[in-house]
Amino acid sequence: MGDRLKGKRAFITAAGQGMGRAAAIAFSREGASVWATDLDADALRSLEGTPGVTTRVLDVTGSEAVGRVAREAGAIDVLFNCAGIVHHGSILECSEQDWDRSFDVNIKSMYRVTRAFLPGMLERGKGSIINMASVASSVRGLPNRLAYGTTKAAVIGFTKAIAADCVARGVRCNAVCPGTVDTPSLQGRINAFADPVQARKDFVARQPMGRLATVDDVTPLLVYLASDESAFATGGAFPVDGGMTI
Numbered sequence: 711m712g713d714r715l716k717g718k719r720a721f722i723t724a725a726g727q728g729m730g731r732a733a734a735i736a737f738s739r740e741g742a743s744v745w746a747t748d749l750d751a752d753a754l755r756s757l758e759g760t761p762g763v764t765t766r767v768l769d770v771t772g773s774e775a776v777g778r779v780a781r782e783a784g785a786i787d788v789l790f791n792c793a794g795i796v797h798h799g800s801i802l803e804c805s806e807q808d809w810d811r812s813f814d815v816n817i818k819s820m821y822r823v824t825r826a827f828l829p830g831m832l833e834r835g836k837g838s839i840i841n842m843a844s845v846a847s848s849v850r851g852l853p854n855r856l857a858y859g860t861t862k863a864a865v866i867g868f869t870k871a872i873a874a875d876c877v878a879r880g881v882r883c884n885a886v887c888p889g890t891v892d893t894p895s896l897q898g899r900i901n902a903f904a905d906p907v908q909a910r911k912d913f914v915a916r917q918p919m920g921r922l923a924t925v926d927d928v929t930p931l932l933v934y935l936a937s938d939e940s941a942f943a944t945g946g947a948f949p950v951d952g953g954m955t956i
């Protein structure tokens with residue numbers, strides 16, 4: 711237990727599993743009270759009983775639901791926009807529906823949730839917004855990530871725009887760009903290949919350190935960006951990618 715986020719109130723989307731869940735636990739260990747939200751009620755159950763954590767089902771594609779849950783949560787200091795989905799395929803495999811869904815979940819959701827909380831942050835003159843991007847975006851092009859990479863590049867643009875608008879008003883906004891992280895959805899993507907053993911090897915092979923990241927490789931960066939230790943950091947796109955973009 712630490713006190714790097716003592717007294718802070720945080721709100722996290724997609725906190726049922728993977729990096730969002732790990733952030734909820736890490737933030738609460740550092741003294742924050744956390745609203746952990748996710749589409750999946752079952753996944754959220756694994757956080758029940760975590761000190762300082764309140765769970766709520768929230769689909770970030772619903773404007774009305776976002777507004778309702780944000781009003782219930784009230785004033786917050788830290789917003790971690792983590793929700794995102796991976797569409798696998800090149801432009802030729804990406805239907806308009808896939809494209810629209812990817813934009814809705816991966817970037818329009820951040821517009822919705824940020825709009826719900828930013829006025830309160832500006833009123834109080836403080837706040838840290840952390841947006842989940844990826845190195846698979848403007849930083850590095852990867853095969854079969856058309857919709858994903860485009861939306862994650864948009865996350866970086868969105869982050870810089872918010873940072874620029876709020877730079878003198880006490881609210882910071884940064885993006886994190888992980889490499890390949892071993893999370894439940896990555897395992898799902900691996901299992902979808904005809905040869906999952908080879909697929910895992912291929913994911914490892916694109917990581918120059920010869921291993922995938924764990925969620926614990928990413929949470930220290932999230933805690934840093936949530937805390938006042940990062941007071942001079944805004945508008946950044948922070949890689950935590952095991953050297954993938956050297």
Ligand SMILES: NC(=O)c1ccc[n+]([C@@H]2O[C@H](COP(=O)([O-])OP(=O)(O)OC[C@H]3O[C@@H](n4cnc5c(N)ncnc54)[C@H](O)[C@@H]3O)[C@@H](O)[C@H]2O)c1
Pocket residue numbers: 723724725726727728729730747748749750753768769770771792793794795796815842843844845887888889890891892893894895896
């Ligand atoms: N795993 C990786 O290799 C990797 C790398 C870089 C970035 N990311 C990004 O990190 C984020 C989290 O991914 P992960 O792999 O840690 O976790 P994950 O993909 O295993 O879990 C994501 C969670 O998001 C929730 N979710 C999906 N759609 C939602 C919606 N509409 N509203 C609310 N919640 C929703 C799911 O229920 C699930 O609990 C995503 O934005 C992803 O793009 C992942």
